[in-house]
Amino acid sequence: MTAQGVPLRRRVLVVILSVTxxxxxxxxxxxxxxxxxxxHDQTVAALQRDAAWVAAAVPDEPRVPLxxxxxxxxxxxxGGYSVRGTxxxxxxxxxxxxxxxxxxxxxxxxxxxxxLAVSAPVPSDDGPALVIRVATPNxxxxxxxxxxxxxxxxxALIVIALAAGAAVRQSARLAAPLERLTAAAQALGxxxxxxxxxxxxxxxxxxxxxxxxxxxxxxxxxxxxERAFSADVSHQLRTGLTGLLLGLESSLSRPxxxxxxxxxxxxxxxxxLQEVIDDLVRLSRDSRVPSEQLDxxxxxxxxxxxxxxxLAEHGRRLTITVEPALPPVSPSPRPSGRSCVSCSTxxxxxxxxxxxSPSATWVPGRPSR
Numbered sequence: 473m474t475a476q477g478v479p480l481r482r483r484v485l486v487v488i489l490s491v492t493x494x495x496x497x498x499x500x501x502x503x504x505x506x507x508x509x510x511x512h513d514q515t516v517a518a519l520q521r522d523a524a525w526v527a528a529a530v531p532d533e534p535r536v537p538l539x540x541x542x543x544x545x546x547x548x549x550x551g552g553y554s555v556r557g558t559x560x561x562x563x564x565x566x567x568x569x570x571x572x573x574x575x576x577x578x579x580x581x582x583x584x585x586x587x588l589a590v591s592a593p594v595p596s597d598d599g600p601a602l603v604i605r606v607a608t609p610n611x612x613x614x615x616x617x618x619x620x621x622x623x624x625x626x627x628a629l630i631v632i633a634l635a636a637g638a639a640v641r642q643s644a645r646l647a648a649p650l651e652r653l654t655a656a657a658q659a660l661g662x663x664x665x666x667x668x669x670x671x672x673x674x675x676x677x678x679x680x681x682x683x684x685x686x687x688x689x690x691x692x693x694x695x696x697x698e699r700a701f702s703a704d705v706s707h708q709l710r711t712g713l714t715g716l717l718l719g720l721e722s723s724l725s726r727p728x729x730x731x732x733x734x735x736x737x738x739x740x741x742x743x744x745l746q747e748v749i750d751d752l753v754r755l756s757r758d759s760r761v762p763s764e765q766l767d768x769x770x771x772x773x774x775x776x777x778x779x780x781x782x783l784a785e786h787g788r789r790l791t792i793t794v795e796p797a798l799p800p801v802s803p804s805p806r807p808s809g810r811s812c813v814s815c816s817t818x819x820x821x822x823x824x825x826x827x828x829s830p831s832a833t834w835v836p837g838r839p840s841r
Contacts, residue, residue: 488635492631493632496631508617511617522606555571555574555600555602555603560602568589652670653680712744
């Protein structure tokens, strides 16, 4: 089955780039307007200064040619106009509405005939009679603004490129643990219960990996118990059934023998065999952690007390050996060891002399037989 949806790498990349682009746009748009106004105001301020300088140097009755102050920029268009806007001398259009607006005695600026122009009245006792118009090509101002915008755009592209690199790295860092978890889950589905999720530094991903690892370990334990049950149940049941059948055959082989005790013994052994089956099934399905340790010596002593008398009646000797320095053993919630030992060894010993003297040996790492 193919999973649907957008890959995490692509989603993280798109989100980070979208947020970065939005932030850059929100910051760049007002900055571009501010740069345009800044360059415009700087140019107007310079023109006003030059216009006031020229107006202060012009006499009330100017003569042609007019001697202008030195040090003025060479690209300026300087002209003298009457208060009606008619050019009197210098450079500029024949009629200027900007110059006519300065009859109020104030400085004005505007874009006129492709020039950014400033008009300043010439000071006079009788009021302004002459207006000085100073202009510079507006294309130069626009070119400066565009150059600043290009620089800002280049910086914005660099920021977006850096954000893209960080987004690629971050998306890979976020997606890699999930991809490893997917591979581990697929391996677990294929029967590999030894899967382990390596730590990634992301708490949620590590928690999911630990949960998957714990699930794999539990499934492996369950499968191990099921396999052990399948391997052991045949021996346990076959041994118990053999003892039961041997007891019945021994009774039938004696003519005139009372069969009631044999039937009673067979029923007892059948019930014990049922207990063994229940214990084996319960043991194979049990996944709880035991809370106490098994006292092996006490278990063997209970077994000796239970079977010493019946075996002695049939002339059998019971030998129980407990290995010294046994490691700690944790029992199942239901004690199956005693039932298995009793069922698999002792009935055969009391079945009419067909087995050697029974012995029970507890060896660490193997079930009791």
